[in-house]
Amino acid sequence: MANNFTHIGLLQHGAVEAGDVFCGELETPLSKLGWKQLKQAFGRSGADWDAVITSPRMQCAAFAEWFSQKYDLPLVRDERLREIHFGEWEGCTPQEVMTTHPEQLAEWWVNPAQASPPGGEGFGEFRARVLDAWMDLGRAYRGERVLVVTHAGVIRVILAHVLQMSDERLLALNIEYGALTRLRVLRDRSGEWVSLLAHGCG
Template structure:
């Protein structure tokens, strides 16, 4: 019988995409063949130990989530709050391209992504607020269950920084590889919710 005071949450970074190594926030891009392989290897061949799947609606996440949910008859929810931050004018550009046009701004972003908003992009404050809003709901919606969340690197960094009480300037110190799985456990008691990191990387 499941312990309703504990929720296990997996944060799965989508695999490599056909667009390559570019800024993908609003950009819809299919998974590449290596990207599909990364995700399948991470989850394994047997029946996964998940009770439900929540995914970003972007195709680089949703395509695999839909495939896995259908294969194992798991409930699937699409949550727009789990989309990557919108990079504005940087969308679809490689870091090298942005370095040629906005070197100072990119350097500031590497130092502290919370302090830089590309032209036409989403502010980090708005991004973090929507991601943590989705994160806060998971232990309530999936009490006593194991839920796999298929999402993006920026989303995973925000959640991990929140759980580990990391300052904004350390966000990019969290290496999030394509097809990597991070596991967390959220314990619910009279004092509230208590999250802990169980493992990082697949």
């Protein structure tokens, strides 16, 4: 019987040199701490995976390239796995945005699906591209184990979709640097079934 299960690991990149800022389109390298977080968690687990998929952003792709080369795994960069574009908030800390756009930031915290940063990407567009990538993973890698190196917002959108959460509750999902979310996807004649196996593990 064919293996219809796809095991998908969603890995949040590590801490970055830019610090705790809104970082969507911003290219920023991993900090020393970020590299340490990822290598400690995944530097010895290459046998657990068959392929690596990554956001093209530096903070994701650098580790994905290192990991795929170390364990001789195929690597694919997928533009759809980019973080949402934060517009005028890019590169700013939440404290800085609270000074310049207090009402908009408050609205975004309450419901990020309804309040986009000025000049940023609309949530509907972001959600659509992320879920398009998610659907392709289950189809293209059936029977395989895939590590996806991406961003907190991307992971939140996928989890909300899988758990049938309302979009306004996205920020209730805590996504730590270097943490892994494991999902199992079953595709059969009756459709697609997804189980959350673990969240926030190293």
